[in-house]
Amino acid sequence: MFTDEEVAVFMEELEEKLQVINDNVLVLEREGESPAVIQEIFRAAHTIKGSSAVMGYEKMSALTHEIENLFDRLRQGTMQVSGQLVDTLFDALDTLKLLKDEITGQAADVDVAGVVARIRACQLSCDAPPAGAAGAAGGGASPAQADAGGAARVPGGDELQRLLAAGLEAAGHAGGGGEGASADGAGVRERGGMPATAGDGGIFTGTGAAGMAADGRAGLSGSVDPVRTPGTGPDAGTTGASAGTRPAGEAGDNRVTGTPPAAEAGRNASAPGAAPPYRTSLPLEEAAEAVVREAEVRGYQAYWLDIGIDRGCQMKSVRAFLIFETLQQIGEIIKSAPPAEELQEGRYGPGFTVLLITKEDPGQVHDLVYSIAEVSSVEVRPVQPGAAPANGRPAAAAAAVGGRAAAKTAPAAAPAANGGVKTVRVDVQKLDTLMNLVGELVIDRTRLDRFVDIFEGKYGSDDLADNIVEISNHLGQVTNDLQEEIMKARMLPVATVFNRLPRMVRDLAHKMGKEIDFVIEGRETELDRNVIEVIGDPLIHLLRNAVDHGIEPPEERLRLGKPRAGRVLLKAAYVESHIVITLSDDGKGMEPARIRQKAVEKGLLTPEQAARAGDREILDLIFTPGFSTARQVSDISGRGVGMDIVRSQIEQINGSVEFTTAPGKGATFTIKLPLTLAIIRALMVALGEQVYAFPLANVVETLALKTEEIRRVRRAEAIVVRGRVLPLVRLTRLFREKGREEGRLSVVILGSAEKKVGVVVDRLIGEQEIVIKSLGGYLGQVPGLSGATILGDGRVALIVDARGIVKETGVEETVYEVNRAM
Amino acid sequence: MSDGSNRESAELQLVVFRLKEQAYGADIGQVLEIIRATGITAIPGAPSFVDGVINLRGQVIPVIDTARRLGLPPAVTGEGTRIIIVDVDGITAGLIVDGVSEVLRLPASSVRPAPAAVGGVNAAYLQGIALLEERLIILVDMTRVLQADEKLVLQEIAAAGTDRPDAPDGAQGAGPDGGPDAHGTR
Structure with missing residues (x-):
């Protein structure tokens, strides 16, 4: 059985790959076939197939196998993308998600037979069967025939087999070898697209680093409060942790002697089924050497690959398996250290080394391996062609390797540390504690500032005083940076929410018979994880509204002179110390007149009030509970529970939502969110001796009053x-405090939703950033307060629950009464 | 430490503190630290036995007026006033006391069950009493003191109600549910 942690890692990867498939199928539908997209899906499916098989989730493995097959056909061009195919793929995706739920116990007895049948039907209906690989395998003749049978366009898949066979002087086994080769012909064939799409080879590590960054990101979207550590981005230049940390002697040994286990490795490495039978009498080194030599003659290159695996890797066996699988798509693994068996059981240190022969250039090999999750470093070293006599060469190469390893061990730690770990998981609690400690530092710095003043007052401005000022300033700067970094560590890209949306929009559009061109910008914008958790629902609601109410049906749009497909743009960006998410559509917009009429019908306003109110006020009525302008209540929106909840959810996290609209032109909603929930800007006020903080998000204005x-x-x-x-x-x-009651009063106007309330305080102190602290479990919810914060002097100030006050205050009756009286 | 060997388990370690000239003891296992009583911020709308909150190295911690909580007249802040920071079942809180005198080891056998009420303290909060030579130490059950027992809160509210007219300052004690609507909508 696998441990919970292993399952968690698997689930995380599964989630990530499902998202990849989802995104790419959407692209496929929108933009039609493209080799890169098909390749992406194929690889994601392939990864899921591999790891689910290892984990023993057979249904999932079977289903992804079918998807993989399908995309294999697409890749070869023996099938076309069709609407039916995309629908089937989405079915399959949904089923995969169900299977995922089945693992977590949220679903049971998911049936895959139906969707598998549909995928197969799709394949049948879409093409005429090409010359099958099966035929070639059945022939069991020469490798050449395998070539003719199925793998014609593969860059050297079968040729490689032939070469292996030859190199090992296995001519006597030609029959068996041929069979192996042909069987693998199919396997290799499916990998044919790889070289074409493995990136344009560019700089040695460029794309690999990017791929890895993506991995890190994706890993973060998991459920276990993961956190990205700033600044640990993969250092492409760093050398493998494996080589760096493994004792030089050991590393050298493995390579030099090529012990029997290594021979085993060689055999295992070239699985499945393709392994030409090694002659046991033949010493491995010679065999390997012969293969390498032969390979060079035929235009292949042999490389040593030092692959470092994340230290935190939970399923080393799976990683090794995936790496082998991947490498075998572009070439053959001649041997590995430690031996393949040990690798596949996960018994290896921080990394391992394989000897690969391939026609790919080292950059592509590197990138390919690097793109596998949890691979922390890859070093590709060519085995020098013709550098030494046959028998001497591997020893020389190995010696070189050993030497390098030894050389690395000495200055070792630094690069190893750099390349080894890219992310760590940290409990958010720990970050909070760190935040608290930084808060302490801030307070001490404030005190030091004061001390500096006193010091200067006492001794004037001399060297000592200057020194203290300098120390104080530096401390302040470092504290600020520290605070900022810790804040950043709590951030996640908004993509974790945005990525779920395209599929939803697509399904919705299908259901409503609309065409939507949904564009997302700024996925990489980062937000505090708490904020991210909250914004999902409101966004979904706004999007539904846009698709359901905003965008017109295609025919109507054409009549109106608009493009058939409605455009919906979702965009996230930083604006000052906020993040602003805008959602705009080019649909029919909102008409104040209709809202006005509706408001009267619903009894939200009297006809006189409605007549008196301006358009803006009227438009803002859509945020009133129970208001919905949808003529028909659909199951998508229009239940009248929408906009008020959207607003209150956003305001709960100190955000705001506004919109603009032009009838016939569309609407734009603007959601402004704080970057974090832990720190807010607040208006500080005094009441007697106490200091209170009003969240600035709720402060409309302040005024003096007689x-x-x-x-x-x-x-x-x-x-x-x-x-x-x-x-x-x-x-x-x-608050039953003592304070001034007469004379000139300071009033803070608070606003929440459409209500406004004036609050009389003694004195306004000013704006300030405050760190929000809970009042703790013992006190729980205290009416009128939403938390506390610590002032520069170490005192505790209370944060006023502005929204609560506004809500609790009986606005309506009073206001309308006075309004009438006026 | 405390529940290690037999010899130790037969022994109690108490932080001895004073309230109104009476010595009380709290299990040292629940005491985190003892600090001076400064910088207490009152919490409007909190129960009356909550004196306010303090900043303890960045953490906001409620401070309880121990005397009030035990049913004694409220404490008067003086030179010796201290806050004992305790941790009970994951809740950290401070207890205001008139002074902390010592840490005491005494055999468990010297503890007797508490009589109904000792020195005006509600027996519900007591663990027992220890007689040590000439001294009487009342063992306070911290878990009970911190427990937001409904019955106790109700008693609190009743008590707060009665002394509200003559104690305008300290009577913010309408209990958790009492306050906001009453003031807010007036």
């Missing part, structure tokens, strides 16, 4: 601000 300006409505107080009557709350009474 007591006489307060109006009384029944028993409540109210003020008039630019013609609008707002209820007035005295913080002193709310």
